[in-house]
Amino acid sequence: MEKFIPFEKLSKKKQRERNAALRGSWYGLNPVTRKPENSKAYNRRKARKWSGDSMTVPFVMLSGKVSSEIHPGVRFERPS
Template sequence: MEKMIPHKKLQKKKQKEIAAKKRGSWGDINPITRKKPNSKAYNRKKAGRWNEKSNQDLPFKNLYKISLIHFALRKALISIS
């Protein structure tokens, strides 16, 4: 029969073996902590997506259309007078 040796007095290797036996397996569960990204924080990937369908260029298109209409109306008024 083996003598009872306190855990603190065991060799480091033996302590690790005992600790490994006590620990269970996580199985299919991934223990990594996940958190939702902050929606208010600046996101470089999102900021880099500039394309033609972007809402940023709409005011310029509208201004261009308005200026064409304004020019056409002005030309029509001049030709009437």
């Protein structure tokens, strides 16, 4: 039979082992309280995502004649 040693007199390592044995498991449940994000607050991630969107393509307007070598069969002319 082991001799009884008070918890305070156990070494730190033994105290940690004993605490770990007594402590239960949450079985994959996260006990942290969560709340929804403030919809009125500025969100940097959302702003960055919008600027990196593939739909933001620069618009180029051509004026004048375009060489038929670059675009064969297409004629761009100014109205007279």
